[in-house]
Amino acid sequence: MNKPIKQHLIDPEICIRCYTCEMTCPIGAIEHNDDNVVVDADKCNFCMDCIPVCPTGSIDEWRVVLEPYSLEEQYEWMELPEQEELEVDGGAGEDGIEALDEAMAALLAEAHAGTGGKPRAPATAAKPTVNLYNLGKPAEATVRGNYRLTAEDSDSDVRHIVLDFGGQPMPVLEGQSIGIIPPGEDAEGKPHLPRLYSISSPRDGERPGYNNVALTVKREEKGVCSNYVCDLKTGDKVKVTGPFGATFLLPSDPEAHLMMICTGTGSAPFRAFTMRRQREHPNLEDSLTLVFGARRPEELPYFGPLKKVPESFMKKHYAFSRQEGAPKHYVQDKLREEADEVLRLMQEPKGHIYICGLKAMEDGVNEALADIARGAGLDWDAIRDEMRQDGRYHVETY
Amino acid sequence: MLDLINVSYDTQIPNNVGLSSDKRVLKALEKWHPGYINWWNDLIPENFQKSLVYLRTAVSVDPKGWAKFDYVKMPEYRWGVLLAPQVEGRTIPCGEHAGEPAWQEVPGEYRNMLKRLIVIQGDTEPASVEQQRSLALTAPSLYDMRNLFQVNVEEGRHLWAMVYLLHKYFGRDGREEADDLLRRSSGSEEAPRMLGAFNEETPDWLSFFMFTYFTDRDGKMQLESLAQSGFDPLSRTCRFMLTEEAHHMFVGETGVGRIIERTCQVMKENGIEDPYEIDRIRSLGVIDLPTIQKKLNLHYTLSLDLFGQEVSTNAANAFNAGIKGRYMESRIDDDHKLQDATYEVTTIEDGQIKRIAAPALTAINMRLRDDYTRDAAGGIKRWNKIIEKAGVQFELKLPHEGFNRKIGVFANQLIDPEGNFVTGAEYDAKVNDWLPTHADGDFIQSLMKPVYEPGQYAGWIAPPKVGIDNKPGDFEYVKLHMA
Numbered sequence: 001m002n003k004p005i006k007q008h009l010i011d012p013e014i015c016i017r018c019y020t021c022e023m024t025c026p027i028g029a030i031e032h033n034d035d036n037v038v039v040d041a042d043k044c045n046f047c048m049d050c051i052p053v054c055p056t057g058s059i060d061e062w063r064v065v066l067e068p069y070s071l072e073e074q075y076e077w078m079e080l081p082e083q084e085e086l087e088v089d090g091g092a093g094e095d096g097i098e099a100l101d102e103a104m105a106a107l108l109a110e111a112h113a114g115t116g117g118k119p120r121a122p123a124t125a126a127k128p129t130v131n132l133y134n135l136g137k138p139a140e141a142t143v144r145g146n147y148r149l150t151a152e153d154s155d156s157d158v159r160h161i162v163l164d165f166g167g168q169p170m171p172v173l174e175g176q177s178i179g180i181i182p183p184g185e186d187a188e189g190k191p192h193l194p195r196l197y198s199i200s201s202p203r204d205g206e207r208p209g210y211n212n213v214a215l216t217v218k219r220e221e222k223g224v225c226s227n228y229v230c231d232l233k234t235g236d237k238v239k240v241t242g243p244f245g246a247t248f249l250l251p252s253d254p255e256a257h258l259m260m261i262c263t264g265t266g267s268a269p270f271r272a273f274t275m276r277r278q279r280e281h282p283n284l285e286d287s288l289t290l291v292f293g294a295r296r297p298e299e300l301p302y303f304g305p306l307k308k309v310p311e312s313f314m315k316k317h318y319a320f321s322r323q324e325g326a327p328k329h330y331v332q333d334k335l336r337e338e339a340d341e342v343l344r345l346m347q348e349p350k351g352h353i354y355i356c357g358l359k360a361m362e363d364g365v366n367e368a369l370a371d372i373a374r375g376a377g378l379d380w381d382a383i384r385d386e387m388r389q390d391g392r393y394h395v396e397t398y
Numbered sequence: 399m400l401d402l403i404n405v406s407y408d409t410q411i412p413n414n415v416g417l418s419s420d421k422r423v424l425k426a427l428e429k430w431h432p433g434y435i436n437w438w439n440d441l442i443p444e445n446f447q448k449s450l451v452y453l454r455t456a457v458s459v460d461p462k463g464w465a466k467f468d469y470v471k472m473p474e475y476r477w478g479v480l481l482a483p484q485v486e487g488r489t490i491p492c493g494e495h496a497g498e499p500a501w502q503e504v505p506g507e508y509r510n511m512l513k514r515l516i517v518i519q520g521d522t523e524p525a526s527v528e529q530q531r532s533l534a535l536t537a538p539s540l541y542d543m544r545n546l547f548q549v550n551v552e553e554g555r556h557l558w559a560m561v562y563l564l565h566k567y568f569g570r571d572g573r574e575e576a577d578d579l580l581r582r583s584s585g586s587e588e589a590p591r592m593l594g595a596f597n598e599e600t601p602d603w604l605s606f607f608m609f610t611y612f613t614d615r616d617g618k619m620q621l622e623s624l625a626q627s628g629f630d631p632l633s634r635t636c637r638f639m640l641t642e643e644a645h646h647m648f649v650g651e652t653g654v655g656r657i658i659e660r661t662c663q664v665m666k667e668n669g670i671e672d673p674y675e676i677d678r679i680r681s682l683g684v685i686d687l688p689t690i691q692k693k694l695n696l697h698y699t700l701s702l703d704l705f706g707q708e709v710s711t712n713a714a715n716a717f718n719a720g721i722k723g724r725y726m727e728s729r730i731d732d733d734h735k736l737q738d739a740t741y742e743v744t745t746i747e748d749g750q751i752k753r754i755a756a757p758a759l760t761a762i763n764m765r766l767r768d769d770y771t772r773d774a775a776g777g778i779k780r781w782n783k784i785i786e787k788a789g790v791q792f793e794l795k796l797p798h799e800g801f802n803r804k805i806g807v808f809a810n811q812l813i814d815p816e817g818n819f820v821t822g823a824e825y826d827a828k829v830n831d832w833l834p835t836h837a838d839g840d841f842i843q844s845l846m847k848p849v850y851e852p853g854q855y856a857g858w859i860a861p862p863k864v865g866i867d868n869k870p871g872d873f874e875y876v877k878l879h880m881a
Binding site for chain 1: 458460465618640643773777779783864870
């Protein structure tokens with residue numbers, strides 16, 4: 001069997017045949033006849049130059065295929081074929097493609113595996129752009145700041161990094177990741193592959209209207225990239241790929257209620273979600289719940305700023321596992337305490353559950369959710385499948 | 399170093415041409431700027447000027463990041479001077495100088511010809527904004543209003559682009575021409591716009607969509623041929639303008655398509671099979687397909703006139719001089735000089751319409767018009783697919799090129815839309831089936847009631863399939879200023 005590949009296609013029902021894409025393509029991969037404008041799968045190298053110039057959005061279509069559609073087939077189309085059902089590793093959720101390059105797609109598939117099946121984006125999420133930059137053509141960002149988020153006496157060094165993209169577009173959505181390419185080579189003398197980091201700022205920039213992106217990065221002992229990132233100084237240049245991710249996204253519907261469960265740097269996407277909501281709908285009440293675990297308050301990233309978010313805007317439950325003079329608490333304990341709320345979100349069509357953090361948290365959280373469901377006479381596996389199908393259940397763990 | 403990709407905002411006029419170090423031109427443009435702002439402010443009704451419109455602003459000429467979407471008050475839109483990046487070693491693509499290095503300065507011998515082309519192109523840009531000035535008052539949705547304003551601000555930017563060339567390369571008379579571009583006004587008695595089609599008002603939204611489909615497509619063909627100019631600054635300007643122009647084509651094609659879709663839908667819902675049951679269809683508040691055909695006939699034929707005479711020595715001279723190329727010149731496989739080549743042009747001989755071989759050099763207009771017709775036919779095919787899909791028996795057609803013409807060999811000939819010569823009596827008997835009547839205009843006008851609720855659309859037009867910038871259906875494209 002052939003290995004599935006990703007193919008760039010144009011939606012003939014939406015395209016107006018202005019040929020701007022064809023003129024823009026630097027390698028002549030796009031051509032047209034009197035009927036359709038088509039992309040040659042043998043030539044297209046996913047450079048993405050054609051995507052922003054399209055006046056209709058018809059250009060931004062991708063399919064995972066075993067055999068690419070030929071030019072002749074594409075010329076015959078009246079409409080774009082549906083994505084065929086394929087068992088693909090690290091590739092297409094039903095909502096499209098998380099990343100075009102295989103290595104990044106595999107990483108994301110691994111990170112989303114805890115969802116228990118093909119993840120789907122929330123129904124009202126904005127359409128993400130993926131893979132605008134890749135290993136061959138990375139973007140170059142400038143470091144605008146690098147701040148330690150954890151207390152000085154803590155052995156956990158978590159940092160808030162702000163990257164500026166200057167004139168290069170970086171159209172990210174909350175929940176997406178970017179890849180950082182550490183300089184140098186690996187043991188085999190090959191350049192390092194990018195490491196993925198979830199962005200922790202909203203789509204309109206860490207600072208509104210600025211083309212910048214924030215990351216939340218924990219220094220890992222011997223971590224090639226995390227040490228590189230945590231040591232970055234203002235003004236340093238960084239090679240970036242992405243954006244990646246097409247399912248772990250924020251619903252646009254302001255009535256969607258989100259329960260966000262995280263530990264440590266897993267808070268990054270939820271910081272982005274919260275800031276987006278605050279900027280867009282500052283007066284919303286009771287639609288966000290955060291369950292955040294750390295060893296001690298001093299090691300909880302963004303503890304200070306979080307305290308300033310009113311409880312009416314976001315309910316916050318902290319679980320500290322090493323706080324002096326207090327019993328050990330984990331996020332799953334907090335979930336059990338909030339069982340009624342969790343149950344409600346499981347069953348409500350507008351309820352969404354997001355989990356982000358270390359792989360190690362997955363089992364405990366899953367058990368807690370199963371217990372809560374069972375307590376109400378419900379079957380968590382069935383609920384989870386349904387929620388995932390509806391784009392209401394999301395897991396990103398690493 | 400001069401950054402030729404990213405737009406500099408260090409002067410009042412965003413640009414990628416190093417304006418801040420070109421004091422003479424910067425000063426001239428800054429002097430022209432207030433007049434432009436006045437023109438804009440006098441044109442668009444005040445409550446729209448104060449409204450926040452979700453517009454794209456060109457911020458770079460790099461294809462990846464050329465546009466940025468955000469809410470903008472139109473008078474604060476960053477109109478700028480943007481040229482596509484210079485292509486290293488570019489040569490003159492056509493005419494007797496083909497193969498020589500492209501001109502970076504105006505070649506003296508072609509100065510007047512070049513200036514005239516730029517002025518004519520420049521004159522159409524503000525003209526269409528003037529023609530469309532009242533449409534927002536009857537916008538069928540905020541989405542459509544936003545598209546109208548996007549077209550308007552970009553036409554404004556195209557005016558800027560031409561004015562920059564005039565100031566930069568044509569000295570004192572360039573400055574005078576630039577001032578005249580603001581002095582002339584569409585439909586004015588004393589100082590009308592230069593081309594006839596640009597002095598007609600755009601009275602309703604069907605006309606607007608037809609205009610952007612057919613007339614802006616002429617603009618696109620003209621820009622395509624100026625983008626082939628051996629005068630490099632003009633070529634680079636037009637290449638960048640084409641990216642924006644594509645949006646105007648999009649507004650036209652989808653606008654007409656959505657009207658057709660809605661008409662077919664309402665016909666089906668009410669069990670109407672015959673598209674010629676005009677009164678019944680109209681009583682349901684949608685525009686019948688025969689009327690859409692009549693509008694199409696009108697706008698297509700008016701636009702054909704914009705291509706000028708079929709055989710033209712002016713066009714031959716411009717091509718031969720390397721000032722203006724053909725559509726997709728660089729992709730045509732010939733010697734690009736056309737000294738001995740021929741091209742078939744339409745003509746009338748012995749009372750019959752024929753195509754005869756003429757020197758290709760003098761047939762440049764004809765060729766461009768043929769390219770235009772081919773380009774325009776594509777959209778008609780896609781409109782017909784909408785009708786077919788709905789199961790309605792009707793087919794829209796481009797009328798014969800000889801129908802309803804005022805310029806060229808067909809000027810004032812009595813020819814029907816099928817291309818047959820008819821008598822005056824026959825013409826009079828049928829003309830109301832071929833071209834829109836005042837009564838048709840009254841009916842269309844009666845539908846023009848504004849719909850300003852986000853996500854809502856007037857009853858005669860279907861919602862778009864996809865939002866602008868991937869926005870959801872109920873996105874508030876214009877935050878209206880409520881006085």
